[in-house]
Amino acid sequence: MLCDNCKKNDACIHITQINGNNKIDRYLCEECAAKYGDFIMQEQSENQSEFFSVNDFLSGIFHNSSQHDTKKTNANEPSAGEEEYTCPSCGMTYMDFTRSGKIGCSTCYSTFKTRLEPLLRRIHGSSKHTGKIPHRAGKTLNIQQELSLLRKQIETYVNNEEYEKAAQVRDCIRRLEKEIKPE
């Protein structure tokens, strides 16, 4: 009989492991038996990563909330079927989503917006992005961030009674505000 683990050497050791109601029998070779303690832990950690990866966890949440949501939307809008939730850009359906827990493309975020929102709130709280902004994709946002910074600056200048500097900042704010308005 070959070793259950390496399947190369002859099994010469029989280990019975009883874990609650589970009984596991193993026939191992000398080398694998020496490492037995190691691979109980290995298996556990492997199983964990397989059963509890972030994506699986997320897909679990998706699934629950999706069932909940379907009932709701169906009540309001009986025609709402699965097809409504297919991303026009990458073709991902909501079902794919609940299975993999991974999002398909950047358009998916707006396609599944209403369904994603509760989940995103659960992960991140009701937060808004305040970090780095790409110059090309986020031009107006860049200006808005700059504006809020300048407004803070003007306050400190006024508090310190540095009115000349405050006036300069004010002009700057006006210029930037004009830049966003036409868009």
Added chain:
Amino acid sequence: MLNNIFTDNNIAWLDGKGTESDIVLSSRIRLARNFKDLPFPNRASSVQLADAKNRLLSVLDDISAFTKNNYMCLDMDKLTDLQKRVLVEKHFISRNFIKHVESRALIISADSNISIMANEDDHLRIQCMKSGLDLSEPLEIAFQADDCIEKTYDIAFDDNMGYLTACPTNLGTGLRASVLLHLPGLAATNQISKIVNISPQLGLAVRGLYGNNALGNLFQISNQLSLGFSEKELIENLSRAVQEIVSHEHEARRALMAYAEDKVCDQAWRALGILKYARSLSDRELLSLASNVRIGIDEKVITGINAEVFNRLIVAGHTNYLTNLQEKENMSQREIDKKRADITREIIADSSSDKEVISHE
């Protein structure tokens, strides 16, 4: 240096230098980015995957110029499985990354401090590493690389949600900052659980580098939230927590030295003795002995050996690294353990400033 990426046991960002280097081994920044008009890698066709990779390659000259570094491209479909596993062990790529090979590539700088994975979960995963505790410099470099890419291509971004990523947990900044710590003092005084328990409240996660049993007393701490805070706030929060942990570790070591100096001293020398003369070592044994030696060096119990010997042993102790070194697939456990002991003796002899003393001992 990169020619030896599979066989070297020194890694630039693990060279034992930098701030708080007696406790902090390395700092790492990762940014997740996607191209706006391409499906994420899990939904992309072969053509689209190749497109994403080629876009990265097309701006490589720019990245080179900005980050003042030369880059090499490693195509995953041209590497052997063993080579890929060595890269995983050295933390250049993720375990997830080697599940597929098609259009998967690693762009890596000559000094190995900057690397970009093409088509992992996201189109681009920009990683910057540094020895010791310093997250701001790697962040700055990661931003430079990011700027070079977004100058030419539209990046998936939303005003409210920030950078869009394949996994919703990375949404926002796409930033994961992590720090690798050696905490033998806190482990010996049973205080690790305190840190593990308190970290979620700070938006941080602490885990053993090699799973939950924390082999070698190595721990990794990283930010959990990526949305709602700026990158700077996130790394400041992490750095502050790390500094706090470092000061607790110092305190724990002081307490250990005050109450159990004999024991620490004995364990350190005993461990060094085994590492120096053993003819067979398992990975677990090596990591725990190396940790004992390192605390001995840090506390000036052991002199005449460079502290970085610990870092090199961590790299060299890995099974795939050793197998690759031997250029022989399917080494038996016994052969690997023997090779591990051989390499360990070599590294220790190499790191000892007083070589004669060691050979006469």
